[in-house]
């Protein structure tokens with residue numbers, strides 16, 4: 001049966017990407033070898049890495065003042081690596097506490113510098129994005145989480161502050177246009193919107209590096225990976241290849257602007273159903289609702305298993321909400337087509353007819 005994959009991550013990949021990846025896994029470009037058994041310094045993989053970087057630069061209009069890196073350790077490693085490389089012991093960095101991932105980032109940064117949590121939406125189970133906050137003058141940078149995967153909120157308007165920003169974009173990178181020049185550092189685990197697990201994308205402004213007095217292990221210095229073109233050690237060859245294919249796919253489908261249109265169309269359709277269907281309630285505050293992850297509840301929890309069964313019947317997978325929110329979460333990343341969202345909407349409509 002055709003599956004409709006609403007999983008939050010690892011998440012849906014375009015069909016075409018999966019097909020190409022499966023060929024490359026066995027016989028890369030008719031070489032008689034799998035890409036997984038080739039040297040990471042050979043010409044085949046070098047070309048993959050170059051093309052992946054070029055795709056990132058094209059899609060986000062990233063100029064040469066930034067480095068584009070493909071690292072390991074997940075977005076979770078960037079929680080400490082960013083603070084370690086960018087903030088000295090006596091500096092101060094600001095955080096917006098918008099959910100589980102932000103909280104984890106805050107915890108790690110505290111090991112290396114002074115952390116100022118300037119606003120938090122913990123008071124209402126992270127159902128909104130705080131907007132009214134001030135930074136103290138000595139703030140080195142503001143750390144944001146652009147899309148809160150678990151709670152279904154997304155920053156729609158970037159703060160207009162005269163302060164550099166660092167952003168965890170793990171669950172909405174390449175889903176919409178962003179002003180790259182406002183950010184000193186952008187990072188994202190690939191497994192939500194841009195590839196499989198195993199590679200982490202980093203876009204970092206080169207001039208901000210090397211200014212912190214601290215001994216940093218070689219592998220944890222951005223400069224190491226810049227100097228060696230993401231190949232200081234063996235990079236995650238296959239995840240980088242699949243990421244490159246996914247970026248190719250985004251470009252072939254009109255780039256980030258086209259993704260933005262497509263994503264808001266899908267999200268609007270689903271939120272419209274959540275708002276109009278008497279059985280369901282959305283979790284996130286309307287103005288901050290994520291185009292990537294829609295969180296919602298059945299008003300009568302006794303109906304949960306019946307609804308889940310009906311979803312399963314039509315091939316919907318991965319719809320269960322995170323344990324900290326409960327209910328349902330529909331993740332609608334770039335690769336998801338409008339038709340999968342329509343399948344979910346129809347199930348919700350039919351369910352209301354039966355149980356309303």
Ligand SMILES: *Cc1c(COP(=O)(O)O)cnc(C)c1O
Pocket residue numbers: 009073074075076077101145147148149168169170171189190192
């Ligand atoms: C999934 C996720 C992470 C964690 O990513 P890993 O690559 O598993 O470390 C961090 N931030 C956000 C916003 C996420 O959605």
